[in-house]
Amino acid sequence: MSTKHYEFSKRVKGINASPIRKFASHSEKAKKEGKTVIPLNIGQPDVVTPKEYLSAIAAIDSSVIAYTSSNGINEAIDAFRDYFKTLGMPFESEDILITTGGSEALTFAISTLCDDGDEILVFEPYYANYNTLAKISGAKIVAVTTVPENNFALPSYEVIKEKITDRTKAILVTNPNNPTGSVLDRSEIELIVKLALENDLFIIADEVYREFIYADKGYISFTEYPECLENLVVVDSVSKRFSGCGIRIGCVASKNDEFIAEVLKLCQSRLCAPYVEQIGTAAMFKVDHSYIDEAIKSYRDRRDLCIKLMQNIEGTVCQIPDGAFYFILGLPVEDAEDFTGWMLGEFDVDGETIMLCPAKDFYATPGKGLNEVRISYCIAEDRLIKAANILEKGLKEYRKVKGLE
Amino acid sequence: MSTKHYEFSKRVKGINASPIRKFASHSEKAKKEGKTVIPLNIGQPDVVTPKEYLSAIAAIDSSVIAYTSSNGINEAIDAFRDYFKTLGMPFESEDILITTGGSEALTFAISTLCDDGDEILVFEPYYANYNTLAKISGAKIVAVTTVPENNFALPSYEVIKEKITDRTKAILVTNPNNPTGSVLDRSEIELIVKLALENDLFIIADEVYREFIYADKGYISFTEYPECLENLVVVDSVSKRFSGCGIRIGCVASKNDEFIAEVLKLCQSRLCAPYVEQIGTAAMFKVDHSYIDEAIKSYRDRRDLCIKLMQNIEGTVCQIPDGAFYFILGLPVEDAEDFTGWMLGEFDVDGETIMLCPAKDFYATPGKGLNEVRISYCIAEDRLIKAANILEKGLKEYRKVKGLE
Structure with missing residues (x-):
């Protein structure tokens, strides 16, 4: 050639x-x-994977597998809403957009918040794929180090604050954490809320391992702090919860309706999430606890x-x-x-x-x-x-x- | 608030x-x-939609719906390969990456070719979603006008050439066309090949309506011109061919292995395309002609x-x-x-x-x-x-x- x-x-x-x-x-x-x-x-x-997933799909008898709403089908949206409600998270159907996996949810959230050169604060070690998802939008990952000696707990207010610049758009938190397995305690949650509010930052809460906590302290949602609801984006996925990594259904949830309106444009650009996966997902959420x-x-x-x-x-x-x-x-x-x-x-x-x-x-x-x-x-x-x-x-x-x- | x-x-x-x-x-x-x-x-x-789609999915009995290869499952890749072969298109399995719909294929192709401010040449009127898919990568759509008086045929070499700058990375061609319904004839295909080769541009051929041609002239593939194979990216989808818009399975195909290696990184960032949709798609390609x-x-x-x-x-x-x-x-x-x-x-x-x-x-x-x-x-x-x-x-x-x- x-x-x-x-x-x-x-x-x-x-x-x-x-x-x-x-x-x-x-x-x-x-x-x-x-x-x-x-x-x-x-x-x-x-x-x-819960049997409900494949059996709900096997029961589909649509003659045409048509486009769905770009937001997601109502059954899937409502399934996430009801699930969030059981955890006390105040998301209504209009606050939720179904995405093709948690990775699309993260890509959409970052793209909506960041232009070229904008920064996302994360705690290292962090899920390496964040690098790629940020790069797709031209955003830059800025890392605050956590250390094994302290079992990867968050550092002090001052140490984190020092990394925030006028280009910082969000703090991306993985809770429970991949790769460290650490879980945020109340003081850490409050530290992030404080930093986000003081600096007008979004909190992107990647909580796809939410159920898998083995310590007594349990899961604490950012939604317990109403003052940060406008700044909060929750990213979710069924992959880990239901051991269905090949399912590729997740969501973006936020009480910030301007944010949701912007993300919806990105949802429209890919027309819709896959239909049968959404049907299966809605059924899967009904599995016994x-x-x-x-x-x-x-x-x-x-x-x-x-x-x-x-x-x-x-x-x-x-x-x-x-x-x-x-x-x-x-x-x-x-x-x-x-x-x-x-x-x-x-x-x-x-x-x-x-x-x-x-x-x-x-x-x-x-x-x-x-x-x-x-x-x-x-x-x-x-x-x-x-x-x-x-x-x-x-x-x-x-x-x-x-x-x- | x-x-x-x-x-x-x-x-x-x-x-x-x-x-x-x-x-x-x-x-x-x-x-x-x-x-x-x-x-x-x-x-x-x-x-x-062909019944083969839902019946293949209903027959799945995997106990775990696991991640698949980021490239796509072999059954789906081979189905696209065999389909392309029936049209004389020389794509092998390693030239094909399964995507979540044609929209993801386009996003990945544009992101791989364009940085902020780079240009994609299209013929207007064009599928409006190209604007969004380009903007996601910071790329700019540059339009060459076609007119109804001429049934939206391509303008002359000179008129197109004038729109090419040192930021132009690709010519994006929709054939058959959405929204005009026009189909490229041999002289138009050759004009695009000539312009691409002279200016080191990629041709992104969005051919999701490939089968739907009612004129005698029929479908002409860019792959008939081996000199442009290194510059050619074919974007495909099953949505229109099989009337399954909610299926969200497509592909990127290219003989340029460096290009495929770069796109694979983007595929890895979203881990994999949905599993059951890939199984259904592979079966659907077997439908009688x-x-x-x-x-x-x-x-x-x-x-x-x-x-x-x-x-x-x-x-x-x-x-x-x-x-x-x-x-x-x-x-x-x-x-x-x-x-x-x-x-x-x-x-x-x-x-x-x-x-x-x-x-x-x-x-x-x-x-x-x-x-x-x-x-x-x-x-x-x-x-x-x-x-x-x-x-x-x-x-x-x-x-x-x-x-x-």
Whole structure:
């Protein structure tokens, strides 16, 4: 072919590959070589999706699968509304727009608030995909560091305040947190409300792991603080709650009707969210609460097991996370990316190895998280036990090979 | 509430409401007043979606609806590949990324090619949603005018060339065209290929109405010109082909592997396209070709009827469109938006009225299209006959009331 002179947008060129999916090719190679790869890298639970989802879809008999309202179908909107009501969150149907997953909800929220060069405040380590979702709008992620020594609690008012500039548009909070598993307590919620109100910032509350809290302190909603309702955007998704990551239905909820009106324009640009997914989602919300209770119990048991296993491995550092199904694990290595690749390429125990998720890309500050990985414990207990054994042996061997002993 | 000082992004503030959905509230009001509103405004066909779609989904028995590959599931990718092959289009599986509708495919293509201020060349009148999809990336639509007198054929090389600047990244072509119904002939295809190659531009070929061509000239693919394959992006969707607008599955296809690698990053940012829709889509492509043949015949009959009816109305101007299911209709009014609102609010024939789509927003050049509407004829013939009768009577009454006679 001839030499072309086109170039792609700086925006897209500047996006890094997903750290969660970064080692996919290494994993494929390991599998081709006959190895079994236990995934500790991805938040894909093995919990069964409520049967209500597929059975509601199977009952659809529409002859034409037509466009729906850009806002979403009433059944899905009302399902989210009723769900929020059970948590005391005062969202009415007109405050809710159905989105194609939580990722679209986040993209729409950020695009509505940020022009090129505007800033979003987040707490690092943070869900690395925020980098991409912000870059799509030209927005910049500004990170406030939280540290494992303090179990990733928020720093003081002054430390956060220092990062706020006249370009800051919002504080993006993940509660419960991915990747740290931390859960905001009342003083932290109030700190964010105070900062948002003092600086006219929006709070984007990404709460897709809302149910999965194992600590006594429980979930606290920003909606308990009526003074911040005009500044609050809640981003939600059914992916984790109902173990349906392939469902791709979420929502944006806000009492700020001007904000909702702007987001609706973005909803109109993609015409509508998928119809059958919305029907299935509405039905799924009717599942008995025991479904969620059992999922919570299962994740708590796995957390307890996984933390105990990991803390028993020599040289690792981790604290007990309060929620979600992730935690950050410090490893006795210099470069967790190199170790992750080595485990897939060079190591196995009886034909089995593990796939880790290096934590470096969860940090915006260079040099942070180099020896850390994110552990996702949403897989069965026997696999967690095997994985911990493989990690322990792998670390010993790696440290020997690399002269780290 | 207190006075807030936040402001929303200029990007989103700059987006206009969809012209196709602009009069939705007028229509709702008319319906509440007991009127029946016949929609001539929206491309929502009444043709039945292939049964294969829902039956394949009903057969899914996965216990967990998990994330799929960000590229799309193999079944869906291969279905598009095989379909393209039947048309002689040389796309392999690795050249195809499944998207959540054609709108996401367009957004991803534009975002990958354009930074803030970069330009996309289109031919006006054009699908108004391009304005929004471009604005999301900060890209600017630059319009080359086509005129009804020439049945919206492309202008000369020189006229198009004049609009190309050093910020132009792509020519976005809708073939068959929405809203004009025009279909590119060989000389027009070659003109675009020549301009793209001379100026290192991408061709974004939005061909979601590909099957719906009623003229002898037939469909010509840009892939017949191997010299432009590196510059070519085909955007596709199942919405119109299979009358499944609520399905939201489309794709981006390109032989430019660097381009595909960049778009894949955007695919990863939203994790995956919805799973069950992909399963249904793969099955739907297996529908017997008689399904498409019957749809084409039905649309051709409706076109012939609708054009005849409209041409018989005093003062209207339209030519026979070659494809899609739209055409531009000139009306003997000064302001088609005012007329559209008046028809919904003030007029009916035996309790029935019509909803039109004013064409002004399909033009970028101010002052163009003010007396035009886009007619969508994808509804049943008896409704078209009724609609034409209502339009004729409405025009007479409106011209009398407004003193236009």
